[in-house]
Amino acid sequence: MKKNNPVFAFFASVKLALLILFLLATTSIIGTIIPQKESYQWYVQNYNESTANLFQVLSIPDMYNSWWFLGLLGLLSINLIVCSIDRFPGVWKQITADNLSTKISRIRKMRLSRNWDSAEDKTITTSVLKQKLGQKGWQVEERERDDDTLLFAQKGALTRTGVYIVHASILVIFLGAIVGEITGFKGSVMLPETKATDSIFTFDTRESIHLGFEVLCNRFDIEFYDSGMPKAYKSHLSVFENGKHILDKEIVVNDPLTYKGITFYQSSYQAYEQFLLTVTDLESKKTETVILPFQQQQTLTDLEGVRIGIVNAEAMGQTITNMKVWFDDGEGAASTFWLNAGNQATVERSGKKYSVAGKQMYATGLQVAKDPGVWIVYIGCGMMILGLFIAFFMSHRRIWILIGRQNETTTVILTGSANKNKNGFEETFYTLADTLAPDEEK
Amino acid sequence: MDSSQLLGITTFTYLFSTILYAVIFIFKAKKLGPAATIFTIVAFLVQTVGLLLRWKESYDMGFGHAPLTNMYESVVFFAWTIIFLYLLIEWKFKTRVIGAFAVPFAFLAMAYGSFAGGITREINPLVPALQSNWLLAHVVTCFIGYAAFAVAAGLGIMYLMKNMSESRQTTNDDTLLGTLPPLKIIDDITHKTMVFGFLWLSVGIITGAIWANSAWGTYWSWDPKETWSLITWFFYAITLHARYTRGWSGVRIAWLAIFGFVCVVFTYYGVNFLLAGLHSYGSS
């Protein structure tokens, strides 16, 4: 049914593969020239209304998710599957073939071959050859064929599957992408310092997703190089589940936090015109953190009688470097002092000592992703590299030796073939022939 | 002696290599062949030291990183890889004149890096997104692929020139192109170089995806640079299939090798300057 079914033949053809790959390559260009995922209004403004409408009809604004682009990828998958169904059984036959039943006439006609006569009798010649081949790492099989003895050995039979591993890897990657699309989500959350959240917003639908646990941002810091270039963005996060503290982690770009399959990536931040001050009574060790707007005083609740405010600040660009703190605990005149952002200072009052730490307040921008398919994609990637390596650099090499007896002498015919890198095998073959043939034949 | 001086010298030595090969080629001065090779090896060593020194200098400045992080450094590494591959091919296939077609690419890359406006040649620290070993693996593997495609394009040009003169039946051992290896061998080396490049480009795209996933949680976002690298990958996949299953060879493959490299140049250079996207760090 297969071979002569025209539909099957169509989907199995390499011509179709070339056409699909060509269409994928050329249509992909569109989305690199026309900006993607903008609003309809945007396209009307930047092109014109009829162009924008045409884009809409052809799904150009989101072309990599459009029906026709996904259709091409689907067609590629069908092509790969049908092509493999068509060819793989044949390849498997070659891998598992009984090479000792190869026609003698074929062996005699092979392109790579070397003949010689041996002075020894047939059995001794055979066992010497087997031993020498064994030393070279060739596993030899043997069978009597009429009056002759046929030896066969091969290496790398399974490398014939290399191409199929590559083709399968593409399907595995697609599968991983689909699994991720169906069971995962991508979103983000802007989380101010000291605040926690148990839900985030998805990118595409802006709907809110419940995490099933809470993430708290304890602190966000930016570090700079001397040149003023940003060196690191760090968020100190904690995870709570059912009110129980689970774990802490400081994340930076390239080193996210993962909990229950959901991963939080450092992606942006927002600076507030507010300050985060932590006051500690050094005697009672009581501590309290407050969020302070600029130039507004606030009364603490845990530390009795303490009022605090920021009266002045120095900034480098958007970043506050120094702040002037106003501090009063109701005992005598208020203290004012400069405090470096991120540092702490000790305030000595009549009889009491406090430590005050302060910094500008930030919110950390986290990208949040759940993608259970990513491991399938990575397995596919590994298969692809492995398969490419096998397909490009390894080959199935076979050698036959036919040992016969003619007019009181033993005749030996050595032949061989490889499915790839034929020039390379030719060299191997002749070197092997030199080791096997008796000295005077060299 | 600092790294920028050494890399500056490299530019001129590659220019001199190019001229030397042109002389061999035009005046059939076969005897100069070994001299050209040795000169290229020396230039390559100077560049290697220059790159290593630049690496060390970045540590001296307090933010050490491999010299592979901006346009200038990537162009220098590209040139280095082209010469490395060319020397490898010369050694493996025992053909010398290929240099006349590969070394100019290295020279052009170095000259572009050294003289073009709008390119920083200073050593700068890394912004947070670029502090990743996956990124390093990504850049190295992509550029090995790109360099292989550059050499393949050089071989493609070589094939076409030789083929043209043969079809005019002017070739014999004394003519200009007679010194080149036989067409069949050029064709074979072109194919093998493309195959080698395809493997590395595949690894490059994959490591790039892993990096993106560790930084943003998305392994593929269809930004223009990613998309163009995929277009290039499709292009070479087509070329391999056309050869392997439809028996294309010779002139067609030579043209595909040249055109494929145009895709590479666009992916590498054009996208940064003509299209916008996540990878725009390359334009600094």
Ligand code: HEM
């Ligand atoms: C992006 C997609 C594809 C990639 C990366 C790919 C990769 C490869 C590679 C690396 C080879 C080995 C070539 C060589 O040894 O020089 C190959 C061979 C082949 N490919 Fe593909 N391929 C793809 C799509 C397809 C499709 C859709 C078909 C469907 C018909 C196909 C059919 C074949 C066939 C028939 C061979 C020859 C196998 C043999 O007889 O050894 N390929 N492919």
